[in-house]
Amino acid sequence: GFWPSANRAFAAARAGTPFSIETLMTIAAVGAVIIGAAEEAAAVVFLFLVGELLEGVAARRARASIQSLAGLVPKIALVERNGAVEEVPAENLSVGAVILIRPGDRIAADGLIVEGDSAIDEAPVTGESVPVRKKAGDAVFAGTINADAVLRVKVTAAAADNTIARVVKLVEEAQESKAPTERFIDRFSKIYTPAVLVLGALVAVLPPLVMSASWSEWIYKGLAILLIGCPCALVISTPAAIAAALSAGARRGLLIKGGAILEALGSIDAMALDKTGTLTEGRPKVTDIVAFGRSESNTLSMAAALETGSSHPLALAILDRAKADKVPVPPASEAFALGGKGVSGKVGGKEIFLGSPAAAGERVALPADMLAQIAAFNDAGKSVAVLIAAGVPAGIIAMRDEPRADAKAGLAALRAAGVEPVMLTGDNRRTAAAIAGDLGLAVHAEMLPQDKQRIVRDLQSSGKKVAKVGDGINDAPALAAADVGIAMGGGTDVALETADAAVLHGRVGDLAAMIELSRRALGNIRQNITVALGLKAVFLVTTLVGVTGLWPAILADTGATVLVTANAMRLLAWRPRGVGE
Structure with a gap:
């Protein structure tokens, strides 16, 4: 059990990272054998490997949570060709093909309904609890379920580019990008780990040299300090929480492109929203x-x-x-x-x-x-x-073009979260003022794309953290200028690619839910860091005074890792406030 960790420590040292977690564990285990504490060395190795296993389980659960979305797309599609229907692999569907969707079938590709009228269960993709009625001309997503009538759907995106594939790809990329807190923890651990080595060495050597204390006793305590100092729990505290939050959001139609964006959402205090297609349905x-x-x-x-x-x-x-x-x-x-x-x-x-x-x-x-x-x-x-x-x-x-059904409630939820909304629109002043009046919003009307960007800059110069929400090409400059750009579900590809986050279902209420998720994740990270450092501080004191030794030290580190991991995984079960309550 000792060799795999020692091998990783040597490999990390050769790669230029001598002060790794494995290095601390290896020194402690070897030292314990040398001073005759072989049983404790074995316990240290065993508990360390258990901790590694738990970290792996946590990472796999977060990945599986989002990867399970890919399994929603059926493997086979029914394609109409020359008046006949034949089965073909869904991954081979080409843009422009017409597929037949029977009642109860999952839709095999993103597309537009060319014939039929049916309720579509979009819960697997967007989290929408009520089936949405759709007819000819409406868009449908791969992986959603046709409820009650036969549909003919024209494919608009190949398998690699459908909504689910894009969500999975973007979330995986997001989980690989580091958040500011995570980058700080990485930098901190590079200083922290060698500092722990120096502290352990001083604890082992100084008392015997200065006070003629027992060498075996203080070497034992020095080794315990190394184990207490293992930053396993500290290092995993942020990425575990972020991975879980990104996955939980994606499963509810909230796509956030990275940990940095997730953190930034929590500090938003102003939100500029487009009118047409964002606050309104986008059609008269x-x-x-x-x-x-x-x-x-x-x-x-x-x-x-x-x-x-x-x-x-x-x-x-x-x-x-x-x-x-x-x-x-x-x-x-x-x-x-x-x-x-x-x-x-x-x-x-x-x-x-x-x-x-x-x-x-x-x-x-x-x-x-x-x-x-x-x-x-x-x-x-x-x-x-x-x-x-x-x-x-x-x-x-x-x-x-009427406001979305949840627009008023969604804006109220934003205000309750301390975020002040404002409408930016290119529409005429009279129409904009009427919609804004219904929703109780401040409004800037008849705006060109550069005007929307200017308003965002003005809000930022007044000291506000600004999110911009839009769905069209004319929103792209403002989306890019904002601290966080958010695209609405039915938006153009330009808006979706420019934005930092996307509300796939297009509900105004999901904007407040996205901010709630961010703040919940940040709170989870703070809890994790407190647990990781707090347990270390307690066991540092108890080890120095002789109350605890080697195996309790590694148990404390493993225990902290377990607590941090379990706490982060709670985010996978996150639901927006009011859902299921």
């Missing part, structure tokens, strides 16, 4: 339908008839609302778009127009109550479409 929804001389459903029905087949975001919002309300959508004839104005056609033999208030006003005089309603909707930051049927104003449809 119908918020209001006002009918004139007919029912709301009839107004919506005629509007949807004209918009059928259009891919314009506002048209899709109207069609989605018609589908949700289950209103009939009659066929339209002679429908054609009028550039920048709207769309015109015939529904049920009547001439119908749907377009901007200005374009509608050019066709017919709009009544005062309709104009007042349009102005109110515009003041609330909503886009308005006016419906004219057979030359008569028939209704108003208002649309807006």
